[in-house]
Amino acid sequence: xxxxxxxxxxxxxxxxxxxxxxxxxxxxxxxxxxxxxxxxxxxxxxxxxxxxxxxxxxxxxxxxxxxxxxxxxxxxxxxxxxxxxxxxxxxxxxxxxxxxxxxxxxxxxxxxxxxxxxxxxxxxxxxxxxxxxxxxxxxxxxxxxxxxxxxxxxxxxxxxxxx
Numbered sequence: 001x002x003x004x005x006x007x008x009x010x011x012x013x014x015x016x017x018x019x020x021x022x023x024x025x026x027x028x029x030x031x032x033x034x035x036x037x038x039x040x041x042x043x044x045x046x047x048x049x050x051x052x053x054x055x056x057x058x059x060x061x062x063x064x065x066x067x068x069x070x071x072x073x074x075x076x077x078x079x080x081x082x083x084x085x086x087x088x089x090x091x092x093x094x095x096x097x098x099x100x101x102x103x104x105x106x107x108x109x110x111x112x113x114x115x116x117x118x119x120x121x122x123x124x125x126x127x128x129x130x131x132x133x134x135x136x137x138x139x140x141x142x143x144x145x146x147x148x149x150x151x152x153x154x155x156x157x158x159x160x161x162x163x
Contacts (some may be wrong), residue, residue, distance in 0.1 A: 003160075004028075009142060010154030015044035015113075016145065018155055022120070027136075027160030031127035037120040046147060047110040048083035053144045060138040071131055082145075083109035135163045 006021045008014070019039040028034060057076045058065040070077035079085060086108055090096065096107035099121040106112070138160050145153045 003158075005158040007156050008154065009156045010144070010151055014151060014153050016040065016042045016046070016153035018153070019115075023159065027162040028125070030125050030130065030161060030163040032125050034123045034125050035120055036123060037118055039115065039117045041115045042111065042113050042152075044152065045110050045113050046145075046152060049081035049147070050083050050109055050111075050152075051146045052079045052082050053146070054078070054141065055144060056140070056142045058140045059134075060140075065140065068134065074131060074134060130163060134161070136161060 004023050004026045006018065008018055017040070019041055021038045022036070024035045025032075054070075054075070054077050057068045059068055060066075068075040073079075090107050092108060095101055096105070099118065100107050103116075103118055103121075105116050105118060139158070141157045141159075143155055143157075144151055
């Protein structure tokens with residue numbers, strides 16, 4: 001992979017565009033601290049159900065890229081309603097966690113049209129039990145967000161994990 005990388009992969013007319021994204025350290029360490037900065041713009045309000053289809057999660061094995069299946073909601077999975085998942089993580093009516101709160105970034109649907117920016121912020125990655133196939137290595141991911149059959153965004157990521 002040669003370091004963290006990202007790109008928009010959707011149609012130029014997609015309403016949601018990732019404008020910048022940086023992640024450190026490289027490789028990402030689990031557990032560990034992750035510093036993220038990002039900027040996103042949306043010309044459209046996103047409402048429930050907001051579907052995210054992780055089309056491909058690939059792991060490098062030597063010169064080969066192997067597609068990882070969807071196992072226990074990790075891998076090449078489809079999440080039919082990210083809004084409901086967020087509501088389960090952060091009950092509606094509760095305050096969004098920091099640093100989202102400080103920077104006015106919503107943590108529930110609907111996500112209003114506009115620009116959202118997260119300056120470099122630290123997040124703690126817990127020691128989660130990842131399946132053995134999702135540990136140390138180089139990965140490529142392609143994900144599409146859609147609502148009502150309309151593609152909203154497509155993003156490709158490349159990164160390394162170390163646990």
